[in-house]
Structures are given as structure tokens and as C-alpha cells.
Amino acid sequence: MSTPRTAEVTRNTNETQISVAINLDGTGRQILDTGVPFLDHMLDQIARHGLIDLEIHAKGDLHIDAHHTVEDVGITLGQAFAKAIGDKKGIRRYGHAYVPLDEALSRVVIDFSGRPGLEFHVPFTRSMIGAFDVDLTSEFFHGFVNHALVTLHVDNLRGVNAHHQCETVFKAFGRALRMAIELDPRAAGTIPSTKGSL
Numbered sequence: 512m513s514t515p516r517t518a519e520v521t522r523n524t525n526e527t528q529i530s531v532a533i534n535l536d537g538t539g540r541q542i543l544d545t546g547v548p549f550l551d552h553m554l555d556q557i558a559r560h561g562l563i564d565l566e567i568h569a570k571g572d573l574h575i576d577a578h579h580t581v582e583d584v585g586i587t588l589g590q591a592f593a594k595a596i597g598d599k600k601g602i603r604r605y606g607h608a609y610v611p612l613d614e615a616l617s618r619v620v621i622d623f624s625g626r627p628g629l630e631f632h633v634p635f636t637r638s639m640i641g642a643f644d645v646d647l648t649s650e651f652f653h654g655f656v657n658h659a660l661v662t663l664h665v666d667n668l669r670g671v672n673a674h675h676q677c678e679t680v681f682k683a684f685g686r687a688l689r690m691a692i693e694l695d696p697r698a699a700g701t702i703p704s705t706k707g708s709l
């Protein structure tokens with residue numbers, strides 16, 4: 512591999528201050544400090560199962576709630592992906608994964624299409640996972656797809672425990688990312704699109 516697929520992005524607003532550093536060809540090392548422990552737990556799944564090195568620091572307006580922080584971490588992570596993946600030469604482009612966790616099962620399918628799109632179908636059985644509002648899960652993914660410019664289909668196929676439902680989504684997301692961003696040796700140096708660009 513010639514150029515390292517890494518990126519650093521800092522995003523500051525009146526609501527949040529966020530920095531993201533990623534290495535798409537990492538080993539799953541992570542330093543996560545978003546101030547939202549459940550979000551850190553989910554981001555850890557992306558790093559570990561995506562084999563992506565991830566360092567994320569966030570200071571958000573948590574005295575209001577976690578909404579801005581979770582959404583803006585999704586946005587900033589999406590920006591970092593767009594930057595690190597570059598011209599997408601030689602990548603597999605599509606990725607998919609099914610991941611179970613006990614009774615829960617989720618499927619995530621991703622396309623580094625250059626177009627933002629999210630289909631999010633996760634019938635959470637509870638509205639809160641501890642202190643974490645489950646509505647924020649789709650906010651995270653909306654932020655990510657709009658800035659990573661990917662098409663993402665997220666389906667929780669079954670599940671009773673909401674923590675399990677959410678965790679299978681993030682694990683499958685990490686696995687699907689890993690497949691999509693992986694360099695395909697048979698397609699080295701080519702852009703995986705008949706248009707010639709993505």
C-alpha cells in the first residue's frame with residue numbers, strides 16, 4: 512500500500528468540539544472519550560470489528576442531552592472517512608455483514624457510492640439503554656452517511672434486549688466497513704464503477 516489511508520478532522524461548533532483521527536488500515540486500536548459512555552462502547556465495536564484505528568475526543572453540551580454530541584460524532588467520523596478513503600481506487604466498495612449477539616441479529620450493507628442514503632430499520636424494544644436514548648442511534652448514522660457519502664442499509668432482524676440490538680448494529684457496521692474499504696488485489700488501482708469515479 513502506497514499512501515497511508517489516514518485522516519484527522521476537527522469540528523468545532525457552539526454545541527460540540529470534536530476531533531477524530533482514523534487509520535483505515537489499522538488493527539482496531541482505539542482511544543474513545545466522547546463523554547457518552549454507551550457511544551464509546553459502540554464506537555469500540557467499529558474499531559475492533561472494522562480493524563480501524565480510531566481516536567475520538569468530544570466535548571459536547573451534555574448538560575442539555577447527548578443529542579448534539581452523538582450526531583456530531585457521526586458527522587465528524589463521516590468526514591474523516593471521506594478524507595481517508597481518498598479516490599477509492601482499488602477498494603471493494605460494497606460491504607455487508609450479519610452479526611448475532613445471543614437472541615439479537617442485525618444486518619448492515621454499505622456502498623461507498625459517493626451519495627448519501629440511509630435506510631434504518633431498527634425496532635428497538637426499549638426507548639432507553641441505561642442513560643442512552645435509542646433515538647440517537649439513527650442520528651449517529653444520519654450524520655455519518657451525509658458526510659462519508661455512503662449508502663447504508665441497517666436492519667435489526669430480531670432482538671429482545673435493546674443493548675444487544677444496538678450492539679449487533681454497530682458490530683455489523685464495523686464488519687461491513689472492513690469489507691467495503693478493503694483493497695481488492697485483483698482490482699488494484701481501478702475505480703470500482705463503470706462511471707470511472709465514485
Ligand SMILES: [Mn+2]
Pocket residue numbers: 552674678
Ligand atoms: Mn455491550
